[in-house]
Amino acid sequence: MLIIKNEDFKQLSVFDQLLPKSCLELKGELAVIDKILDDESLLAPFIEKFNSKCGRHSTPVDTYIRMMYLKFRYNLGYETLCKEVSDSISWKVFCHIPVCADVPDYTTLAKLTKRFGEDTLEKLNSLILQKALEKKLIKAKKIRIDTTVIKSNIHHPTDASLLSDGVKVLTRLVKKVKDAGIAVKSEFQDRTRTVKKGY
Numbered sequence: 743m744l745i746i747k748n749e750d751f752k753q754l755s756v757f758d759q760l761l762p763k764s765c766l767e768l769k770g771e772l773a774v775i776d777k778i779l780d781d782e783s784l785l786a787p788f789i790e791k792f793n794s795k796c797g798r799h800s801t802p803v804d805t806y807i808r809m810m811y812l813k814f815r816y817n818l819g820y821e822t823l824c825k826e827v828s829d830s831i832s833w834k835v836f837c838h839i840p841v842c843a844d845v846p847d848y849t850t851l852a853k854l855t856k857r858f859g860e861d862t863l864e865k866l867n868s869l870i871l872q873k874a875l876e877k878k879l880i881k882a883k884k885i886r887i888d889t890t891v892i893k894s895n896i897h898h899p900t901d902a903s904l905l906s907d908g909v910k911v912l913t914r915l916v917k918k919v920k921d922a923g924i925a926v927k928s929e930f931q932d933r934t935r936t937v938k939k940g941y
Contacts, residue, residue: 772836778873779808787862801846806854808837809846810863811870820848906937 768776778784788803812833813823827833828845839845855863916930 766831766835768832768836772832774874775811775870776808776836778870778877779804779811781873784866784869787865788858801850801854802838805838805846806851807866809851810855810866812837813851814863814867820851824848824851906934909933909937 767773784807785803788807809823809827812818812827813820816826818826824845824847827837827839831841834841834843834845837845913932913934919925920930
């Protein structure tokens with residue numbers, strides 16, 4: 743059964759009531775994103791893709807979306823995400839999970855992602871970014887790119903490879919000359935395939 747919002751989150755347990763209010767208040771980036779995610783229109787694509795009304799209760803959609811935000815924001819795996827949310831009161835509050843309640847299992851999150859589709863999550867991330875920019879909550883001036891360097895052996899030139907490269911270069915030059923209308927009647931045979939087979 744699809745649950746849109748976690749109703750249990752609104753009902754504070756005895757333990758929640760004993761905690762200082764400062765522990766249950768979101769600050770900084772989480773507070774900003776929390777306000778954006780309160781917009782119910784963001785849940786629409788998920789409700790359309792998963793409108794089952796029978797079966798056992800599932801993870802609430804708003805909890806799933808908030809956990810997926812943390813996953814993508816901090817580049818976490820499903821299992822690590824669940825451990826981090828379990829260990830952090832502020833992350834539990836952000837995900838609308840009562841402090842004493844269990845965090846959804848990482849396998850459940852993976853299954854929901856498969857069911858909703860990666861494209862739905864990409865659309866959600868785009869909407870969050872767009873809304874944050876519109877409200878001037880974030881500044882999009884810089885871009886950070888993460889690159890990976892893979893170690894590989896250098897290809898040392900051999901006589902055959904040098905000959906092959908030379909034939910390719912000469913063939914390109916002759917084709918450019920012919921395309922320019924010079925020496926059109928002169929015969930020329932492309933030997934790049936022959937060289938490639940011999941190499």
